[in-house]
Amino acid sequence: MAISSHPEAVPGPVGSENLPQHRLPMPDGGFLLTKLEALLNWARANSLWPLTFGTSCCAIEMMSTGASRHDWSRFGFEVARATPRQADMIVVAGTICFKMASRLRLLYRQMPEPKWVLAMGACAVSGGPFYYDSYSVVKGVDKIIPVDVYLPGCPPRPEALLHALMVLQDKIKLEAATRRAPRPLPDFPFEHQVLEPEKDFSAR
Amino acid sequence: MSTVPASPAPAPAPNLDLKLAALRDEGQPILGPAAVFELSGKLPAFRIEATDLHAASRKLRDAGFDYLLLATATDHPAENRFEMVYVLTNFSDAREIALVTNVNRNDPVIETVSDIWETADWHEREVYDLFGIRFTNHPDLRRILLDDTWEGHPLRKDYADKVHNVIKRPY
Amino acid sequence: MNVLAPTVPSATPTYDDYFINMGPQHPSTHGVLRLVVKLAGETVLGVTPHMGYVHRGIEKMGEAQTAVQFTHLTSRLDYLSAHINNWGWVMAVEQALGIQVPERAEYIRVLMSELTRIASHQLWWGVFGMDLGAFTPFLYGFRDREKINDIFEKTCGTRLTMNYLCIGGVTEDLEEDFEKDTREFVAYFRPLIEEYEQLLSGNIIIQERTKGVGLLPPELAKSFGVTGPSLRASGVDYDVRKNHPYGVYDRFQWKTAVSDGCDSWARYLVRLEEMRQSLKIIEQALDQMPKEGPVRAKTPNVIRIPPGRYLSRVEAARGEIAFYLVGDGKPIPYRVKIRSPGFSNLSAIPHIIKGWRVADIVTVLSTFDVVIPDIDR
Amino acid sequence: MDIFYLFFIALTGVVYVLGAFFVSRLIAPNYPDPVKNSPYECGEIAHGSAWTRFNVGYYIFALLFLIFDVEVVFLFPWAVVIKEVGIVALVEGGVFLCILVFGLVFAWRKGYLVWQ
Numbered sequence: 001m002a003i004s005s006h007p008e009a010v011p012g013p014v015g016s017e018n019l020p021q022h023r024l025p026m027p028d029g030g031f032l033l034t035k036l037e038a039l040l041n042w043a044r045a046n047s048l049w050p051l052t053f054g055t056s057c058c059a060i061e062m063m064s065t066g067a068s069r070h071d072w073s074r075f076g077f078e079v080a081r082a083t084p085r086q087a088d089m090i091v092v093a094g095t096i097c098f099k100m101a102s103r104l105r106l107l108y109r110q111m112p113e114p115k116w117v118l119a120m121g122a123c124a125v126s127g128g129p130f131y132y133d134s135y136s137v138v139k140g141v142d143k144i145i146p147v148d149v150y151l152p153g154c155p156p157r158p159e160a161l162l163h164a165l166m167v168l169q170d171k172i173k174l175e176a177a178t179r180r181a182p183r184p185l186p187d188f189p190f191e192h193q194v195l196e197p198e199k200d201f202s203a204r
Numbered sequence: 205m206s207t208v209p210a211s212p213a214p215a216p217a218p219n220l221d222l223k224l225a226a227l228r229d230e231g232q233p234i235l236g237p238a239a240v241f242e243l244s245g246k247l248p249a250f251r252i253e254a255t256d257l258h259a260a261s262r263k264l265r266d267a268g269f270d271y272l273l274l275a276t277a278t279d280h281p282a283e284n285r286f287e288m289v290y291v292l293t294n295f296s297d298a299r300e301i302a303l304v305t306n307v308n309r310n311d312p313v314i315e316t317v318s319d320i321w322e323t324a325d326w327h328e329r330e331v332y333d334l335f336g337i338r339f340t341n342h343p344d345l346r347r348i349l350l351d352d353t354w355e356g357h358p359l360r361k362d363y364a365d366k367v368h369n370v371i372k373r374p375y
Numbered sequence: 376m377n378v379l380a381p382t383v384p385s386a387t388p389t390y391d392d393y394f395i396n397m398g399p400q401h402p403s404t405h406g407v408l409r410l411v412v413k414l415a416g417e418t419v420l421g422v423t424p425h426m427g428y429v430h431r432g433i434e435k436m437g438e439a440q441t442a443v444q445f446t447h448l449t450s451r452l453d454y455l456s457a458h459i460n461n462w463g464w465v466m467a468v469e470q471a472l473g474i475q476v477p478e479r480a481e482y483i484r485v486l487m488s489e490l491t492r493i494a495s496h497q498l499w500w501g502v503f504g505m506d507l508g509a510f511t512p513f514l515y516g517f518r519d520r521e522k523i524n525d526i527f528e529k530t531c532g533t534r535l536t537m538n539y540l541c542i543g544g545v546t547e548d549l550e551e552d553f554e555k556d557t558r559e560f561v562a563y564f565r566p567l568i569e570e571y572e573q574l575l576s577g578n579i580i581i582q583e584r585t586k587g588v589g590l591l592p593p594e595l596a597k598s599f600g601v602t603g604p605s606l607r608a609s610g611v612d613y614d615v616r617k618n619h620p621y622g623v624y625d626r627f628q629w630k631t632a633v634s635d636g637c638d639s640w641a642r643y644l645v646r647l648e649e650m651r652q653s654l655k656i657i658e659q660a661l662d663q664m665p666k667e668g669p670v671r672a673k674t675p676n677v678i679r680i681p682p683g684r685y686l687s688r689v690e691a692a693r694g695e696i697a698f699y700l701v702g703d704g705k706p707i708p709y710r711v712k713i714r715s716p717g718f719s720n721l722s723a724i725p726h727i728i729k730g731w732r733v734a735d736i737v738t739v740l741s742t743f744d745v746v747i748p749d750i751d752r
Numbered sequence: 753m754d755i756f757y758l759f760f761i762a763l764t765g766v767v768y769v770l771g772a773f774f775v776s777r778l779i780a781p782n783y784p785d786p787v788k789n790s791p792y793e794c795g796e797i798a799h800g801s802a803w804t805r806f807n808v809g810y811y812i813f814a815l816l817f818l819i820f821d822v823e824v825v826f827l828f829p830w831a832v833v834i835k836e837v838g839i840v841a842l843v844e845g846g847v848f849l850c851i852l853v854f855g856l857v858f859a860w861r862k863g864y865l866v867w868q
Binding site for chain 3: 051052053054055056057059060061063064067068069082094095097099100103107129130132133134135136137154155157195197200201
Binding site: 393394396397398399400401409415416417418 | 795802806809
């Protein structure tokens with residue numbers, strides 16, 4: 001029973017049928033998994049709560065994936081939380097500009113620890129159609145936050161998003177569940193612009 | 205880099221179709237002799253001086269053009285000028301007239317029309333944000349799209365951005 | 376001082392007003408729009424929108440790409456009316472070059488635009504219900520929207536940002552069973568609008584939260600350049616397809632959905648009515664469409680935009696979108712300005728939300744059907 | 753004898769709560785980050801302090817909610833035993849509800865249910 005379509009995935013020693021053993025050389029993950037971690041990873045992988053974060057066109061395809069035909073709650077992603085406190089992963093759906101980059105970084109850092117990022121759409125992967133000649137688009141989200149799964153497409157079809165989520169689930173099932181160190185944040189030179197709401201209302 | 209002909213011959217093109225001729229005959233008396241009818245392309249426009257922009261807008265507003273479609277600028281660095289364009293139309297038969305003025309590029313200041321059409325408030329803020337043209341007695345002239353800490357005005361032709369790595373298209 | 380004596384309420388309120396941030400990441404701002412809201416308890420003293428979080432500089436890119444290449448960016452502006460944006464841009468270039476679009480292509484453009492308008496209103500209706508707390512309309516709306524996506528996918532290849540309209544007409548001819556699918560869809564969807572009415576319009580909570588909320592007087596709407604269903608709900612009968620007809624829209628018999636309720640409830644009903652009118656247009660377009668003929672005019676190999684100013688105006692799902700194009704004889708336009716409906720519609724919201732409660736901001740924002748990349752460009 | 757059951761119920765409650773904390777401390781990764789504890793304001797850095805004087809309307813709504821919530825808490829055990837006790841419990845419940853309905857009508861008339 002091949003869990004993921006990963007070429008080098010070698011089925012490990014026979015575990016119980018719904019808690020498969022897996023041996024795959026992972027740079028930062030354990031090599032041979034113990035029972036408890038498999039159980040934890042299996043539980044986490046099948047109940048990932050995405051943060052509602054959509055900036056542009058890919059958000060519509062993400063909503064279509066959440067709607068009735070391509071229902072993603074079959075795989076445990078249904079509960080899209082609005083606050084980062086209760087979210088496990090961010091589906092970065094859409095273009096990220098320099099003004100939004102520091103906000104996205106803050107949202108990522110406000111999420112509790114086992115957290116993952118899925119860069120959905122060409123804009124999030126590499127700046128997409130706005131790679132050339134655009135002065136305000138960050139060329140790829142991995143310059144702001146560490147990304148786990150890249151999903152090309154402009155916008156990617158809902159089935160493509162579902163496949164990317166399954167690849168993310170496979171990745172989670174291979175990681176060391178307990179002592180998973182947070183991934184280092186790439187250095188991003190643009191600091192957060194401080195708010196002055198009084199200025200907004202002084203003019204009027 | 206060839207630029208838009210600054211002021212083509214005011215003589216209207218021979219094949220000026222009826223609709224444009226009607227617009228010209230309607231707009232000319234309202235705006236008076238100061239406005240030069242200019243048909244460059246397909247948009248009927250009246251070129252006026254920046255100083256009497258506000259008066260001309262007021263006259264057109266009272267003459268029934270109650271809908272400012274868009275207010276924007278075009279950068280002509282060769283002739284050291286910004287060309288401000290105000291496209292006016294109305295909500296009944298939607299015929300459109302453009303007011304075109306020139307603003308000196310070194311000290312771009314022009315009077316606001318946001319007291320005539322309130323939609324101009326945000327359009328002018330965007331022009332200030334992306335071109336750097338200041339609008340006198342505008343209620344709240346601040347950047348609207350870019351970060352307040354952004355240096356430079358991106359839509360100028362000579363905008364060079366060292367901070368946000370702008371990758372030029374190779375072909 | 377007698378403790379039981381009734382204390383006269385002090386003139387100045389005994390509480391401070393404070394600011395809250397309906398910030399870039401907020402479920403009800405339909406994208407990344409930040410509203411700084413000044414509150415006194417629950418009542419709103421003032422709202423200041425902050426945009427630019429998804430400002431991609433499309434107008435600057437227009438000065439670095441040829442007119443043909445720029446078409447794909449226009450469908451990413453207001454991605455819910457992708458066809459209509461393409462049509463606006465393509466019409467501007469055709470006006471500049473004086474290209475005459477063949478008859479069949481004109482009808483295909485009308486069909487695609489009206490289908491896009493229905494799909495956009497379906498999504499709006501679903502998200503409007505979700506904003507007011509009812510999750511079922513979201514599923515109903517997207518279920519019917521998938522039918523339109525199938526039709527688009529068969530003809531144009533993609534579901535959302537189709538690049539189907541091109542300079543001179545349409546890139547490909549229609550799928551052979553396009554007409555069958557579309558007629559099936561019209562027959563399938565017409566009774567469903569009544570179902571939409573039953574599901575939401577009859578609901579007392581929706582009526583309570585939208586009737587009389589967010590009054591947009593016609594004069595204010597005109598002065599702020601509000602267009603589209605939000606303007607027609609304030610009693611101003613202005614629709615670019617009727618007042619400034621383009622393409623073959625003047626050959627169809629339909630009426631614009633106008634209501635002079637001026638409130639969120641009127642905006643809600645106007646959009647439902649607009650879906651019915653779009654169905655009527657689609658039927659008439661299918662009947663009158665020439666069965667065969669070229670779908671694309673002959674265009675020069677290198678499309679150079681002659682010097683001058685050109686303007687095209689099109690009625691998108693959210694309002695009037697206009698493309699102002701300045702050419703200088705080169706294939707790359709000299710200046711591209713996109714007049715987006717959302718930009719002007721949003722500028723009216725701070726003036727009509729004063730005095731209402733925090734929950735009404737969500738209602739007004741949702742009935743204005745705001746799409747953020749359309750505002751920021 | 754039923755003291756033992758009472759003790760047993762209390763025990764499972766305590767074990768259940770403490771167990772949850774203990775397991776999460778054992779398994780959940782714990783990497784505190786000053787930004788992670790900063791208040792969430794839709795992606796922006798929080799501005800100003802939340803320690804402001806609030807409108808009195810909130811207090812009234814909270815009070816009304818508390819009253820009717822506690823009322824429901826009383827009704828649950830009452831509903832369980834109403835069959836054995838019979839008519840007397842019904843009458844007492846009715847009186848209890850009437851008093852509270854009278855309170856609701858008073859609040860309604862005074863206009864506290866509508867936000868000023």
